[in-house]
Amino acid sequence: MPLSPEQHQEIEAQRGQSATTLRAVSPGMEAHLYKAHQVLDHGFVRVVDYMGDDSAIVQAARVSYGRGTKSVSNDEGLIRYLMRHWHSTPFEMCEVKLHVKLPVFVARQWIRHRTANVNEYSGRYSILDREFYIPSAEHLAAQSVVNNQGRGEALSGEEAARVLAWLKDDAGRAYDHYEAMISQEGQQGLARELARMNLPANIYTQWYWKVDLHNLLHFLRLRADAHAQYEIRVYADALCEIVKDWVPFAYKAFEDYRLGAVSMSTQAVDVIKRRLAGEAVTQExxxxxxxxxxxxxxxWG
Structure with missing residues (x-):
């Protein structure tokens, strides 16, 4: 399970506290605050803190006082304009701090997005939990024949059963040896910082990840894409639902101009124009x- 009963109690205690504030709050984000949204078999995403809302984006763009100088409809229009024309700094006025629990191999993909502040659970000081990501049967896929970094059809039958058994057995055996190496019963015990190197990449780690909205949306554009690896895409999907409630105007513009949009090269634009003119264009x-x-x-067909 992603959270222990003690962790659930801690979250409920946090959510039971409240304080008056003069700063802008997002009702949608307040509903997510501290809650753990389950991802994969043992992972989760939860909002620990945030700053700003849609009005903060508008305020920064207009450099105005308070919540802006124009109507809500104009605020949405301005946000859409900023998104459409690839403005970035107004979206950097919003920030979020997340607590994420994820497999190590997903974390290594995630950390490539370097425009964030990260603090990870330390395997030097603490003992890692016996929790591993084991894919469900439909996600045990073969190597794609058309994409060197993708997957193809799901494995089936004896092959799928054999792979699943190996994943479980190897992870369990590696952790057994990890425990045996660090144990101080009848021996000195190997240092935790060395023993951890024997653990598999599907063991779970945790971190706090703080990022501004501009860079978060860039992360989501890449990782919520259908071509992204499933195991990181499900985290991006969970974050999309949170961002949608946090900054609804900005997220709708992001959906329209980034997530659901298509980028076209000069050659692609030329082909479209030639087709509209009646020319039959081939790859050659x-x-x-x-x-x-x-x-x-x-x-485009």
Whole structure:
């Protein structure tokens, strides 16, 4: 289970506290504050703190006092304009601090997004829990034949059962040896900072991750995409639901202009124009590589 009974009690105690404040609050985000949203088999995402809302984006763009100088409808229009034209600094006025529990191999993908403040659970000082990510059957997939960094169809039958058994057995055996190495019963015991190197990449770690909205949306654009690896995409999907409630105007603009949008190369624009003019364009006459043409056809036909 992602959270122990003690952790649930701690969260409920946090949510039971309240304080008056003069700063802007987001009712949607207040509903998420401290709650743990389960991801994968043992993981979660929860909001620990946040700053700003939609009005903070508008205020920064207009450099105005209070909640802005125009109507709510104009506020939404301005946010959409800022998103449409790739402005960034107004969105940096909002920040969120998250507590995330995730498998180590997902964390290594996640940490590539370097525009955040991170503090991870230390395997040098603390003993890691016996919790491993074990994929469900439908996510035990073969290597893709068209994408070197993707997966294809799900494994089946004896092969799927064998792989699943290996994943479970290997993880359990590695942790047994980890415990045996650090044990001080009848021996000195190996240092935790050394013993941890024997643990598998599917063991769970935890961290606090603080990021501004601009960089969070960049993370979501890449990791909530259908081509992202499933195990990190489900974390991005959970974050999308949180951001949607936190800054609804900004998130709707993000959906329209980033998440659901298509970027076109100069060659792609030229092909569209030539097609509209009645020309039959092929890959050979498009100026695109085979890979570029395949992606173009997948979107435009």
């Amino acid at each position: 006459t498009s100026g695109m590589s085979k890979g570029e043409w395949r992606e173009f056809v997948a979107i």
